[in-house]
Amino acid sequence: MTITLSTHVLNTAKGIPAKEMTVELWKLNDDDRLFLAKMVTNSDGRVSPQELKAAGIYELVFYVGEYFKVNEMLGEPRFLDSVPIRFGVELGKGHYHVPLLVSPWSYQTYRGS
Template sequence: MGKLTTHVLDTAHGRPGAGIAVELFKLEGDARRSLARTVTNDDGRCDKPILEGDAMVPGEYELVFNAGDYFAAAGVSVPEPRFVDRVALRFGIADAAAHYHVPLLVSPWAYSTYRGS
């Protein structure tokens, strides 16, 4: 069975991004439907897959990471509005039986992602 997982790395401090709120949306044309909400654990990962089983269907999705709140809680001084705040990653799932791992590497000034394993 396929699944969707993620983790967050705080590249500014060289540690896992713990306590970051993550939301998953299914994109259908111009509409966004909320599917799940979770928070990263001390290792910057979610305790269970964000999507799996029968809920894992091909289509377009969006993960939204509340990175700005994480950096503010960590005491990082950044100007308002924040340069990096809510990071939205849009991606496609073509094979519902596969494992899609979508990590976020983030700092107050930059972010990147890749399809992990």
């Protein structure tokens, strides 16, 4: 069964989608990380769904510090810079949606649908 992953980012400080934020996808193995994709959120704060080849531990890294700096909401030093979200993926579970709700000072995630 194909495993797919999607994400979206909401800027909760302004109540808008976080467009043009860089997001990386990594696969974690015992002692190393395998880079899978670099994505940029669209005007809805979304990226194209990714197909995952295997069950295991994955990590999304959201570059929120650069996003808020570009949008003039965060000075230096940045309180949040990169936000990693590490999560497990099981075979047979189909689709994973891992959104990020973020402000310059806090973030939250959950497993969506």
